[in-house]
């Protein structure tokens with residue numbers, strides 16, 4: 021019942037539009053700041069490895085993640101500087117405009133979890149709460165946005181492609 025309300029109700033769509041724009045603005049300005057300010061994640065990554073998240077027993081909780089940072093993220097810091105800065109900007113734009121909203125919310129969550137696993141709390145948990153509602157609402161979160169036009173257009177394009185493929189097979 022709650023799922024249906026989230027995914028179909030117009031008032032919920034209106035509330036999610038406000039949440040989307042608020043969250044999108046935060047992502048977009050963070051990304052824009054990184055792109056224009058020259059961003060280097062390597063200091064943060066080294067810090068995350070030196071001070072990993074510890075459990076109550078004094079052991080590392082996310083040792084697999086720390087290995088990933090050490091063996092893949094640090095040697096490819098240039099790639100992550102690009103991915104994080106532009107990812108933040110695009111996710112922000114997508115959420116503000118309501119364009120590919122579900123995909124934008126999904127990638128926002130990927131980044132929130134990457135930051136939290138690296139030991140930063142900041143406003144990641146509240147971003148996650150907003151992101152989960154936006155992603156769970158699917159089309160309804162972008163109903164008052166570009167998704168209203170973009171998704172039906174893409175659906176038409178795909179079904180046209182499918183029927184053309186069908187013709188060529190049967191011909």
Ligand SMILES: COC1=C(OC)C(=O)C(C/C=C(\C)CC/C=C(\C)CC/C=C(\C)CC/C=C(\C)CC/C=C(\C)CC/C=C(\C)CC/C=C(\C)CC/C=C(\C)CC/C=C(\C)CCC=C(C)C)=C(C)C1=O
Pocket residue numbers: 046047050060061064065093100103104106107108110111113114115117119120123124127130131134135136138140141142143144166169170173
């Ligand atoms: C509070 O948090 C925090 C931050 O701060 C927000 C931070 O920084 C940081 C600091 C961060 C660092 C120092 C980096 C740390 C690095 C790591 C931990 C390494 C590991 C990192 C990762 C694994 C993350 C990697 C990044 C990923 C996966 C993100 C990738 C993102 C994308 C590819 C973008 C996806 C976006 C989508 C899908 C939305 C796209 C939609 C748009 C752009 C809309 C555009 C629309 C238009 C332009 C309009 C045009 C219209 C169109 C197209 C439609 C046409 C219409 C028709 C009808 C045809 C921390 C810690 C933090 O704790």
